Structures are given as C-alpha cells and as structure tokens.
Amino acid sequence: MASYHIRATFLPEGDAPSDLWVLDGHLTFQPVEGAEVLGPLSGFVLPGMVDAHAHLAMDMGGGRRPPGPAVIEANVSANLAAGVTAIRDPGSPRSETLEWVQSGGRPGFPVQAASRFLAPEGRYQPIAEWADAESLPDAAAAHARAGAPWVKVVADWPRFDKALGKRVVPANYDEVTFRATVDAVHAAGGRVAVHCAGDAAPACVAAGVDSIEHGDALDSALLAAMARKNIAWTPTLAMTEQLALVSTRDDEARRRFVNDRYDAYRALLPEAARLGVTVLAGTDMLPHGSIAREVESLVRHGLEPRIALSAASSGARAFLGFPPFAEGAPADLVLFAADPRNHPEVLAKPSLVMLGGVITTR
Numbered sequence: 001m002a003s004y005h006i007r008a009t010f011l012p013e014g015d016a017p018s019d020l021w022v023l024d025g026h027l028t029f030q031p032v033e034g035a036e037v038l039g040p041l042s043g044f045v046l047p048g049m050v051d052a053h054a055h056l057a058m059d060m061g062g063g064r065r066p067p068g069p070a071v072i073e074a075n076v077s078a079n080l081a082a083g084v085t086a087i088r089d090p091g092s093p094r095s096e097t098l099e100w101v102q103s104g105g106r107p108g109f110p111v112q113a114a115s116r117f118l119a120p121e122g123r124y125q126p127i128a129e130w131a132d133a134e135s136l137p138d139a140a141a142a143h144a145r146a147g148a149p150w151v152k153v154v155a156d157w158p159r160f161d162k163a164l165g166k167r168v169v170p171a172n173y174d175e176v177t178f179r180a181t182v183d184a185v186h187a188a189g190g191r192v193a194v195h196c197a198g199d200a201a202p203a204c205v206a207a208g209v210d211s212i213e214h215g216d217a218l219d220s221a222l223l224a225a226m227a228r229k230n231i232a233w234t235p236t237l238a239m240t241e242q243l244a245l246v247s248t249r250d251d252e253a254r255r256r257f258v259n260d261r262y263d264a265y266r267a268l269l270p271e272a273a274r275l276g277v278t279v280l281a282g283t284d285m286l287p288h289g290s291i292a293r294e295v296e297s298l299v300r301h302g303l304e305p306r307i308a309l310s311a312a313s314s315g316a317r318a319f320l321g322f323p324p325f326a327e328g329a330p331a332d333l334v335l336f337a338a339d340p341r342n343h344p345e346v347l348a349k350p351s352l353v354m355l356g357g358v359i360t361t362r
C-alpha cells in the first residue's frame with residue numbers, strides 16, 4: 001500500500017501546519033521514509049466528515065428508485081466524493097440500510113444504521129413500523145437486540161388543527177413511554193434517536209434519549225438539560241431551508257412558521273455551543289453528498305465555523321464513536337486548498353478525499 005506525507009493545518013482547531021503520514025492505511029505522526037508528499041502543501045486537513053442524519057436507503061436525488069442496496073451504494077459513493085467517510089443513518093422504511101451493513105456494507109466505510117422508524121399507527125408516513133405506547137419499549141428493544149446501534153422513534157408529528165386553524169405538532173408518546181423505551185434500548189446495547197420537531201421535546205429530554213433530530217421546539221432550558229445529559233442535537237437546518245424555499249411559493253402560513261424557526265435557530269445554535277451541547281451535521285432529505293450545505297447553513301445561523309466543522313467531523317466522531325483523528329486510526333481524511341473556516345465555499349470542493357489510506361477523490 002502507498003504511504004503518504006501530508007503537511008497541513010489540522011482542522012477544525014489548528015492554526016499552523018503540522019505533519020502527518022499515512023502508513024498501511026492508517027494515520028501516524030511518526031515520519032515514514034520515502035512517503036509520497038501529498039499537496040497542496042500548507043493546505044488544510046479535516047478528519048473524514050460525518051453525516052449524522054443521512055437516509056442511505058432513500059433516493060433523495062429526485063428519482064423514485066426503491067430503497068435497496070443499489071440506492072445505498074450510490075448514496076455512499078456520493079457522500080464519499082463530498083468528503084464524508086462515516087454515516088449515521090437514522091432509519092429506513094424496511095431496515096434496508098441495517099441489512100446492508102449486516103451483510104458487509106462498504107468495506108472501510110463505517111455506517112451506524114438505525115432500524116425501521118417506530119411510530120404510533122397513522123402518526124408518521126406509512127413506511128414506519130406501528131407501535132402504540134404499550135408496545136414501544138419492547139419493539140424498540142427488539143430492534144437493538146437484532147443489532148441496530150440506533151433505534152429511531154418518531155416522537156411527534158404535525159397535523160393541521162381545524163379548530164385552531166393552524167398546524168400543530170403533538171407528541172406521539174408520553175414521558176413515561178419514552179423513559180421505558182430509552183431504558184429498554186440502552187439495556188439491549190443500543191441508542192435512541194428521536195424525530196422531534198414539536199411538542200415531544202420536553203418529554204424526550206427528560207427521558208434521556210441520545211439524540212434529538214430536528215429539534216425545532218428546543219429552548220434554552222432544554223438545551224441546558226441536553227448538555228447535562230449528553231444528548232446531541234441534529235438540527236438538519238439546510239433541509240429546513242430547502243423546504244422553506246419550496247413553501248414560499250404557495251403557503252403563507254408555512255412560510256411564516258419556517259421563518260420563525262430561523263430566528264429561533266439564530267439564538268439557539270450559539271446558545272447550544274456555549275452550553276456544550278454536541279451539535280451534529282445532518283442533511284436528511286437533501287441529495288446525498290450535501291454535507292457542505294449543512295455546515296454553511298449552521299455557520300449562517302450563528303455557529304462559529306470551527307464548531308460547525310466539528311459538528312461534521314471530529315465532534316460527530318467523538319459523540320457517535322467513529323475513530324478519532326489519532327495515531328493508528330484508519331486514514332480517513334479530507335484535504336482543502338484553502339481554510340474552510342474563512343472560505344466556507346471550499347468545503348464543497350475537497351482537493352483530496354482519502355478512505356482507509358486509499359485516495360478516492362483527487
């Protein structure tokens with residue numbers, strides 16, 4: 001296997017170039033004789049990026065290909081070309097991604113896959129496995145026992161309330177049910193991610209779920225509790241913006257609703273960082289390989305660039321348990337010609353992507 005020498009500023013925190021080498025597919029900080037020097041010299045290196053909310057089984061590119069291995073393979077490749085070398089998949093319609101991982105997946109490309117979405121009947125898209133409050137803890141634990149590192153519960157779901165004349169987002173389960181579910185999944189060795197965009201937020205945080213996906217209804221007090229309990233937040237912000245762009249054409253109420261949310265994010269994201277909440281970058285329904293858009297959106301909504309980069313790399317790796325950028329770890333990395341902290345546009349154009357010591361994009 002080829003060995004390499006890279007001299008670059010280590011992102012997201014570094015401020016001067018350092019040296020690293022790649023030997024037998026792994027990182028080392030000990031010089032390697034005869035290693036090929038990889039440019040650009042004095043460039044910038046980021047640990048392989050992580051998309052913490054990418055539904056690999058789903059065709060997000062506007063096509064209608066059914067979930068399955070061909071779609072998953074294509075989506076992994078699109079992510080890899082964008083500098084993403086690890087993924088958490090928060091659910092597929094029939095556990096397709098988990099099955100793909102369990103049958104070998106893409107060698108060297110770690111994917112933590114949730115199983116099938118769990119929701120009460122009629123309280124999510126019909127791709128979910130229906131579980132009422134009584135059966136949720138056992139159903140969720142069964143997913144974890146079957147090998148799912150993450151179990152995805154749909155904690156709340158919107159509907160239009162005719163009497164109130166507005167959209168409401170009621171909780172799908174109560175705190176007691178969330179708590180029993182979290183305990184059961186943890187006992188089976190899994191973690192719980194919740195789709196939580198509305199009223200379920202207080203119950204989910206109180207129950208100690210592991211990550212809040214979307215989190216539109218979070219506030220300062222909930223963020224403080226999340227920091228204490230090590231609950232991560234995946235805002236999926238660029239996806240929300242995308243929805244807003246679509247909605248401005250036809251629905252004034254929805255446009256106002258989404259704009260209000262932007263204002264909330266501009267206050268909440270810096271607050272989350274200040275409190276020490278782990279923020280994770282996730283693209284959800286955007287086309288696969290859109291991680292740069294999420295980082296850019298996080299920065300535009302008030303997150304410091306180094307923290308937004310961490311949300312898509314080192315911070316996400318630490319929280320999710322993917323290998324760190326350290327001696328002996330797989331050489332999964334991305335090189336940039338300019339500093340993405342000052343030039344966010346370069347994030348979408350890595351000059352080199354390496355997975356397990358193999359250059360996949362250059």
Ligand SMILES: [Zn+2]
Pocket residue numbers: 053055090284285
């Ligand atoms: Zn999602």
